[in-house]
Amino acid sequence: MRFLVTGGCGFMGSNFIHYVLDNFPESAVINLDLLTYAGNEENLRGVPPSRYRFVKGDICDTELVKKLMRESDFVVNFAAESHVDRSIHSDADDFVHTNVVGVHSLLKALRGSPNVKKMVHISTDEVWGDLHFKSQEKFTEESPLRPSSPYAASKAAGEMLVRAYHKTYGLPVVISRSVNNFGPRQHPEKVIPFFAMLAMDNKPLPIHGSGLNVRSWIHVDDHTRAVLALLEKAPSGEIYGVSADEECSNMDIAGKILRILNKRENLVTFVEDRPANDRRYAVNPSKLLALGWRPQRSLDSHIPVTIDWYKENQTWLSSVARKYESTSEEMRRSSADIRKRALAGSPARSLSIFFPCLNEKGTIATMVLEGRKTAVSLTDDFEIIVVDDGSTDGSRELLLELQKSVPELKLVFREKRGYGAALRNGFKAATKELVFYTDGDGQYDVSELPMLWNKLTNEVDIVNGYKIKRADPLYRIIIGFIYQHVTRWAFWLPIRDPDCDFRLIRRKVFDTVELKSDTGTITIEIVKRIQQAGFRFVEVGVSHYNRTYGSSQFFNFRRIVVTLWRLAFLWVELIIFSGRRKNHG
Numbered sequence: 001m002r003f004l005v006t007g008g009c010g011f012m013g014s015n016f017i018h019y020v021l022d023n024f025p026e027s028a029v030i031n032l033d034l035l036t037y038a039g040n041e042e043n044l045r046g047v048p049p050s051r052y053r054f055v056k057g058d059i060c061d062t063e064l065v066k067k068l069m070r071e072s073d074f075v076v077n078f079a080a081e082s083h084v085d086r087s088i089h090s091d092a093d094d095f096v097h098t099n100v101v102g103v104h105s106l107l108k109a110l111r112g113s114p115n116v117k118k119m120v121h122i123s124t125d126e127v128w129g130d131l132h133f134k135s136q137e138k139f140t141e142e143s144p145l146r147p148s149s150p151y152a153a154s155k156a157a158g159e160m161l162v163r164a165y166h167k168t169y170g171l172p173v174v175i176s177r178s179v180n181n182f183g184p185r186q187h188p189e190k191v192i193p194f195f196a197m198l199a200m201d202n203k204p205l206p207i208h209g210s211g212l213n214v215r216s217w218i219h220v221d222d223h224t225r226a227v228l229a230l231l232e233k234a235p236s237g238e239i240y241g242v243s244a245d246e247e248c249s250n251m252d253i254a255g256k257i258l259r260i261l262n263k264r265e266n267l268v269t270f271v272e273d274r275p276a277n278d279r280r281y282a283v284n285p286s287k288l289l290a291l292g293w294r295p296q297r298s299l300d301s302h303i304p305v306t307i308d309w310y311k312e313n314q315t316w317l318s319s320v321a322r323k324y325e326s327t328s329e330e331m332r333r334s335s336a337d338i339r340k341r342a343l344a345g346s347p348a349r350s351l352s353i354f355f356p357c358l359n360e361k362g363t364i365a366t367m368v369l370e371g372r373k374t375a376v377s378l379t380d381d382f383e384i385i386v387v388d389d390g391s392t393d394g395s396r397e398l399l400l401e402l403q404k405s406v407p408e409l410k411l412v413f414r415e416k417r418g419y420g421a422a423l424r425n426g427f428k429a430a431t432k433e434l435v436f437y438t439d440g441d442g443q444y445d446v447s448e449l450p451m452l453w454n455k456l457t458n459e460v461d462i463v464n465g466y467k468i469k470r471a472d473p474l475y476r477i478i479i480g481f482i483y484q485h486v487t488r489w490a491f492w493l494p495i496r497d498p499d500c501d502f503r504l505i506r507r508k509v510f511d512t513v514e515l516k517s518d519t520g521t522i523t524i525e526i527v528k529r530i531q532q533a534g535f536r537f538v539e540v541g542v543s544h545y546n547r548t549y550g551s552s553q554f555f556n557f558r559r560i561v562v563t564l565w566r567l568a569f570l571w572v573e574l575i576i577f578s579g580r581r582k583n584h585g
Contacts, residue, residue, distance in 0.1 A: 001027045004072035006059050006106070007079030009033040011186040012122065014043035015220040016076065016227065021047050030068050033079070034058050036094075042316055043185045059102040062109050069113035074231050077106055077121045080155070083189050084126070087151035099154035100161070107165040110173070118172045120230050121162045125179050125216065125241065126152035130278030132445060133214065133366075134545045138284040141177075141239045148278050159239075166237040174234045176227060178242040179283055183220035183302070184309040188320055191250065195257045196307050197317060204269040205258070209373030211251035211270065212366060214280040218244040219297035229293040243283035244295035260304050270405065272376050279447065351375055352430035352507070353449075354385035355440035356422035359393040363442035363548065365402050370446045372406055378453055384409045386440065387426045390416030420515070420522030427510050436504045443545050444502045451540050452504040461509055461535035464495050464527070465502030465542035490571055491528050494537050498527045502542050509535055521566045528574050 001024060007013045008031030020027050028051040033039050035056055044052065057064045059079045069075060079102060081087070081095045103121065110119055128139045129146030147153040165171045182192045195205045218226075226242045234240060248256075254268050310317055353371045357364050368384055375382040384406065388396055396413060403409045412429050414421070426437060434456065438444045444465070452463040470477050487498055501523060513529045515522060531537070 002071060002073045003027065003029045004032065004068050004075045005029055006032045006065075006075070006077045007039070009035060009039035009041055009043055009054075010078060011038075011043075011183075011190070012181055012220055012223065013076075013078035014040075014185050015183060016078065016224045017044060017047060017052070019221060019224045020228075021051055027051065029053070030055060030072060032057050032059065032065070032068060036081075038082075038187045038189070040185075040187075040316075040320060042319070060097065060105045062105045065106055066109035066112050069109050069116055072113075073115070073117050075106070075110065075116055075119035076227060076231075077103070077119065080122070082124075082151065084149050084151045085189075087149055087154070092150035092154070095151055095154040096157075099151075100157045103158035103161050107161060107171065107173075110171050111165070111169055116172065118174065118231055118234075118236065120174050120176055120227050121158070122227070123159050123175050123177045124152065124155050125177050125243070125281050125283050126278065127156040127159060127177060128281070131280045131282055132543065132545075133212065133280055134442070134445075134548065135280070138282040139241060140284045141241055141287055163237070163239075170236075172236040174230045174236060175239040176230060176242050177239065177283070178223055178226075179216035179218050179244070179281060181218055181220045181223050182299070183306055184313075185316075186220075186306075188317065191253060192257070192303065192306065193310060193317070195254055196261070196310050199257055199261045199263045199267060200311070202263065202267070205254050205267050206271040207250055207254060207268055208271060208277055209369075209376065211254070211268075212249050212279075212369060212373075213277055214247050214249045214282070215253075216243050216281050216283055217246050217248060217299050218242065218295060219299075219302050222295040222297055225296075226288060226293050229288070229291045233291045240288045241283040241285055242288055243285040244298070245283075245285060246299045247280070247282055248299060256300075256303055257307065260307055270372075349379055349434055350381035350432035351379050352383050352385060352432040352435045353446070354387060354426040354430060354435070354437050356387050356389060356419060356426060356437070357391060357395055357399075357440040358389045358416070358419075358422070359391045359395060360440040360442075361391070361393045361395045361398055364395055364440045365398055367438075367440050367442060367446060368399075368402060368406060368409060371449075372408060374446050374449050375408075378450060381432065382408060383430075383432060385412065385426055385429050386410075387412040387414065387422045387429070389414060389418070389422040418518040419520045420517035420525075423522050423526075424515050424518075427515070430507060433507055434504060435507050435510075438502045441547055443547055445543050445545070448502075448542050449504070451542070452502075455538050455540055456504055456506075459536060460538045461506045462530055462537050463504045464497070464537055464539050465500045466495065466497035466539050467500050467544040468541040470544050487524050487567070490567075491524055491575065493524070493527050494531055495527060495539055497539075499523055500542070505530075506535075509533070517566075517570070519566055521570050524567065525570060525574070532574070 005013050005017055008017050017029050031054045059065060081098045087095050110116060127145050127147050128143050129148055131137050145156050147156045159175055162173050162175055166173050186193045188194050188197050198205050222244055223242060230240060258265050353375055355367050371384050386399055399411055403411060412425055436449055455463045484497060484499055509530060512533050515525055517525045
């Protein structure tokens, strides 16, 4: 078997070449690589020279590629600009050049190379965009493409060319969309070697945003075997998701590395999140599994092996790191400039985010961290408030510990007085221009706050979320439906979902509106009093998720009866005594 491997001096390409030459004695490899900052000829040290040839060149050189293809049976395209941060904090020209123009050049050469039996184009799961943290969904080959970064968009564009050339010219091509790879020889710009290198030097490990972003992982040798399975068995024109079905958050990856190296966990430090940082990737590998492929190397078993490789190859790591330092510094300067320009072009708005909390130990830390991550993406001036309404499950202790690592977090502890009292205390504690609140139980997604933020124009005072689809047991959906429609009719409310506690409100509203309820009826009172004061509403559909911790404070018979009784008193006060019902007629 004769292989042309493009980008073979990089991480995935070099591991592929080692695996092929070690396991297939009759194989030979031509490696075409431009040797950009991420390419390293040292990655191929020890390969048998009689079966390996290196050619320095650009995949955009169609004539060179065509010449090398005439000597090959199979082509695997690893050549790519792949660092997401670089695509964001630069003008992304290199990404378009290699990932789009370069792919086009390969396809043109392949048209003139009938001897090539198949080409596998290595793409990424990032072309799909992201999934919600709490979703059980996984991407399949039929999922729509929604790339979030310039890198992902360039890979999606390259894929479209591959598919078009197969459809139009019948080229023997297959697309592989892989999750994150890990293993030896990976460039230290990537998270596992980056964290390992820092931890070995007792330096802080920077975590973007909250660190809750989830990625799927696969060992690079398992990925190599998947590519070989595609070359051998996959029909031309097909797309395959490549995944070992192992998900892990960035925080958990950092924790694993620190424990393996016996380092302090307080080396973790949180830094500003990058723009459009996808929340979660997860890929269903069923189509690939049907070819007989199976992963063999798990994350837990082979992160230690990977770290041992870096320990044993300190000279390699140091030389690559020095080469990377100048690029990394340019990225940091570019990132700061981009953020400065972005903030200069938008109105300065400060933000208070607050969560009422009652026995939400299992969700409140995630809500706070996700709230901080979201706030950082919107403004430099923000605070996060948690009003604990008498928790007894350890929520208070957890929040006090969390406050040590989240300096923007303000805590208000009170004896249990009810949901309404918790909201009123939160509004009172908020000091910023805009106030956003949602419950601490995790049934709403704080990362959807920017949708409300963008709707809060000069003509709007409150943006109210409404549940696109309620994620509750059937009996609660029925009760909620009745409650929603009865309160809308009885109180003449201007919104479709008054019971949706996902709201962004101008702070000035509370200088005019006085809230009195201590119970859950405050959700109706807020909307009605704001309406009566003449403030302006707009609505945005938001996601709603099943409760994963604790139990609802409302959905039992006694509370429903008490709530209806209190709603009746509220109706008398706000409708009868105000004399406004006639005006709405």
